[in-house]
Amino acid sequence: MPELPEVETVRRGLAPTLEGARLVRVEARRPDLRFPLPPQFAARLTGARVLGLTRRGKYILAALSTDETWLIHLGMTGRFEVLRGVNARAPGEFVHVAPQAAAHAHIVVETESGARLTYFDARRFGFMDLAATATLAEHPRLVGMGPEPLGPDFTPKGLQSAFAGRRQNVKALLLDQRVVAGLGNIYVCEALFRARLSPRRAAGGVGLTRLARLTDAIREVLEGAIAAGGSTLRDFADVAGGAGYFQHRFEVYGREGEACTRSACPGVVRRLVQGGRSTFFCPVCQT
DNA sequence: CCCACGACCTGTGGGC
DNA sequence: TGCCCACAGGTCGTGG
Numbered sequence: 523m524p525e526l527p528e529v530e531t532v533r534r535g536l537a538p539t540l541e542g543a544r545l546v547r548v549e550a551r552r553p554d555l556r557f558p559l560p561p562q563f564a565a566r567l568t569g570a571r572v573l574g575l576t577r578r579g580k581y582i583l584a585a586l587s588t589d590e591t592w593l594i595h596l597g598m599t600g601r602f603e604v605l606r607g608v609n610a611r612a613p614g615e616f617v618h619v620a621p622q623a624a625a626h627a628h629i630v631v632e633t634e635s636g637a638r639l640t641y642f643d644a645r646r647f648g649f650m651d652l653a654a655t656a657t658l659a660e661h662p663r664l665v666g667m668g669p670e671p672l673g674p675d676f677t678p679k680g681l682q683s684a685f686a687g688r689r690q691n692v693k694a695l696l697l698d699q700r701v702v703a704g705l706g707n708i709y710v711c712e713a714l715f716r717a718r719l720s721p722r723r724a725a726g727g728v729g730l731t732r733l734a735r736l737t738d739a740i741r742e743v744l745e746g747a748i749a750a751g752g753s754t755l756r757d758f759a760d761v762a763g764g765a766g767y768f769q770h771r772f773e774v775y776g777r778e779g780e781a782c783t784r785s786a787c788p789g790v791v792r793r794l795v796q797g798g799r800s801t802f803f804c805p806v807c808q809t
Numbered sequence: 810c811c812c813a814c815g816a817c818c819t820g821t822g823g824g825c
Numbered sequence: 826t827g828c829c830c831a832c833a834g835g836t837c838g839t840g841g
Contacts, residue, residue: 598833645818646818646819649836694812707835708834752834756834757820757834797812800833
C-alpha cells in the first residue's frame with residue numbers, strides 16, 4: 523500500500539509520540555513479519571529512547587539512544603495506530619476507516635508517557651530490523667537505494683544515467699528503488715501522466731527534455747500527495763485511523779475507461795499489465 | 810548484469 | 826444470497 527507519501531504521513535504522525543520518548547514495554551506477538559524479526563527484537567527496543575524519526579524511500583528510521591536504528595517497512599498493509607493516555611478509547615476520539623483485527627496486531631510498543639503504538643499488518647509484507655546507527659548506510663536494504671525524489675540529488679541527468687542502456691520500459695524502472703527511492707505503482711502512473719510520457723517507452727531512449735518533465739512531475743505528484751495526507755484506497759490510514767485524500771486527485775490510476783482529464787485530449791484511460799502490475803495511462807497524450 | 814515471472818499472505822469487491 | 830476468482834499501495838529469489 524504505502525508509497526513515499528503514505529510513509530511520510532505515517533512518519534509525521536508518529537513523530538509527536540515517538541521523538542524523545544522512552545520505550546518501556548515492547549511486545550512482539552509473533553517472531554516474524556515478512557522476515558524474521560532480529561534476535562532479541564523486543565529486548566533491544568525496551569528502555570531505548572527515540573532520538574529522531576526520519577524516512578528513506580519507503581522506510582521509517584527511528585534512531586535510538588542505544589546506538590541502533592529501528593528500520594520499519596510497511597509493505598502493502600502495514601499500519602500504525604497510536605493511542606495516547608487513559609482516554610484514548612473515548613467514544614468518537616478516533617475514526618477507523620476499517621477497524622483492524624486483533625489477529626493482525628503484531629507489535630505493541632508503550633512509551634514512558636503512556637502512549638501505546640500498535641503495528642498491524644494483515645498480509646505481513648512489512649518488515650522490521652535493528653542495525654547499528656553508525657553503519658546504517660551499509661544496511662543491505664538501504665545500500666544501493668536511489669536518490670530521494672524530493673531531494674537535490676534527483677535530477678534529469680541522474681535519471682538519464684540510471685536509464686542509460688536499459689531496454690526495460692520506463693514504468694518498470696521507476697518502480698525499481700535503486701533508480702529512485704519511494705515510488706510505487708500509483709505515483710508512477712500519476713507522474714507519467716503529468717509528464718505526458720508513455721509508460722511503454724524503453725527507458726534508455728528517453729531524452730533529457732522528457733526526463734526533465736518527468737522529474738518535475740514526480741516531485742509535484744509526491745508533494746501534492748504528502749500535502750493531502752497520502753492516498754487511501756482500502757488499507758491506508760494515518761496513525762489516528764484517518765484516511766488520506768489524494769485518491770480524489772488521481773488522474774489515471776483506477777480510471778480505466780474514463781475520459782482523459784487533460785483538456786482537449788480525446789483519449790480514454792487504458793489499463794495494461796506491465797511486470798504483473800496494472801498500469802493506467804492515456805494512450806493519446808502520453809507519448 | 811539484465812529482465813521476466815512466480816512467490817509471499819490475507820482481505821475484498823465484482824461477476825455470475 | 827453465496828461462491829469463486831481476480832486483484833491489491835511491495836519486494837525478493839530464481840531462472841533464462
